[in-house]
Amino acid sequence: MATLPSSSPSPTGSPPPGEPAGARPHGLPDRGVPVERVLAELAGLCADDHDYRDGTVFNSICSTPLPVAEQVFAAHQQSNMGDNRIFPSLPRAEAEVTAMLADLMDGPGAAGVATSGGTEANLLAVLAALRHHRARFGAGAPARVLMGDSAHFSFDKIAALLAVEVVRVPSDERLRVDTGRLLPLVTPETALVVATAGSSESGAVDDVPAIAAHASALGVPVHVDAATGGFLVPFARELGDDLPAIGFGVDGVSSITLDPHKYGGAPIPAGHVLFRDPGAPDALRTSSHYRGTLDHHALLGTRPGGALLATWAALRAQGRNGYRASVAGLWERRALLVRLLTEAGFEVAPRPELTVVTVRHPSPEKLVDALEERGLIASVARRLGLLRLVVHWHQSERQLRGLVAALAEVDGGRP
CATH class of the missing domain: 3.40.640.10 (Type I PLP-dependent aspartate aminotransferase-like (Major domain))
Structure with a gap:
């Protein structure tokens, strides 16, 4: 399961706070780097990235292409x-x-x-x-x-x-x-x-x-x-x-x-x-x-x-039939997520119309932070003060159940 990086590069390209200067190369190298090393460095650069299919992404309206x-x-x-x-x-x-x-x-x-x-x-x-x-x-x-x-x-x-x-x-x-x-x-x-x-x-x-x-x-x-x-x-x-x-x-x-x-x-x-x-x-x-x-x-x-x-x-x-079937599957996932959240004691509000499911909670930011510590990506609609979860075709029933179980676990510890 992917985990989030502890810090992100600054917009200027300087090392993130707390990372020593020179910890990673900056600037164009004088000589070309061997391809094998470039690919290894790239793997390290992307090590903290998530894959839509790994069961950790619940905040994105985008997904893996067909x-x-x-x-x-x-x-x-x-x-x-x-x-x-x-x-x-x-x-x-x-x-x-x-x-x-x-x-x-x-x-x-x-x-x-x-x-x-x-x-x-x-x-x-x-x-x-x-x-x-x-x-x-x-x-x-x-x-x-x-x-x-x-x-x-x-x-x-x-x-x-x-x-x-x-x-x-x-x-x-x-x-x-x-x-x-x-x-x-x-x-x-x-x-x-x-x-x-x-x-x-x-x-x-x-x-x-x-x-x-x-x-x-x-x-x-x-x-x-x-x-x-x-x-x-x-x-x-x-x-x-x-x-x-x-x-x-x-x-x-x-x-x-x-x-x-x-x-x-x-x-x-x-x-x-x-x-x-x-x-x-x-x-x-x-x-x-x-x-x-x-x-x-x-x-x-x-x-x-x-x-x-x-x-x-x-x-x-895809054609019309393919997209229609995809939407039917999304609606099934949405119904499952709403049911699991409700059974776990969360308030889903308002009733979702498409694939975004929002949850009223006194501390949605704390929920999201706790999920991120477990490698799960959700989001907060900051203007609305709601926990925001997005259903997509890269999610399975098992992954949705795991998400709600994690939410219930982290919510159980709130003061």
Whole structure:
């Protein structure tokens, strides 16, 4: 079982506190190090890392990619999405991945841009909305972006980069955005409203249909951040779950973020942003300086084409039936975890909607610290004060039982 390191390197690259200078090499060596030694050093460097499959990871929405995705990713490490002349497969793959994801989101004909993940996808959606807003109201018009306080913290980064004012609205008792507070704030001059389809903190799914109906009546676009729930909600609905629709089948939804490297089985980095209007990505265009090289629509230029090809392979290999079966298995694990926690005397609240299970506890930080001493990784949703556990396909029934047993053991010792 993996254990956590006692300290982490500082951002400057200097030795961690307490580690003597020179304890590990810093700087480029004068002469190349023999490969065998490099690999041995690398093994030491990674000795404290966890493997999703070792039964210790209960905090991550990411997991080990599907085997076919790992194989494709490894075989196409040189592929560069920034150079379509050398790799003409990549724009074709991007178009096909866009078509498959658009089909998943009930939006045939939607446009899409492959990204490094949800943060870049959200950034592009806000940027497109901002440029549309400026075209309507002028460059100096205030651009407000409304969302729940459960929206991902990537929007805090976006607000620091773009000339937008992010307004966060409190959540309801189920940790979704309180639509009673959100909707009155929407005006025709609002630049964008963001709905979260699976918050990373609690898995809560906002009422996308209600938000989109109100905003669209005022001519305001709605972006759905489905980085967490994009590969969960559609299939859970097919399995009979009472979850709101989140895709382009909802009138008023203008753009959607998806993260295939979460529950899509793709390797990191693999994100995507979809736009209902096929012409919307034109607002993101940056002209290339080179004849024959396609203009860019993403934030990044040079980027790993292997991740895109692996995403293509994962989507093709899984298909709807494969993802539906995966979600059914996740829901079984979730039900088991909730039952085990309840039987052990823990309060699961609120009722989980997706794969994040939150637990009310007087000292969630102490629980997590005690688990980490045992090599188990959980997390605390700090803003909510809740113990946060994430169900994923890398976990077995035995591992979930072991987690709850460890929780009960460490909780039994609290004062």
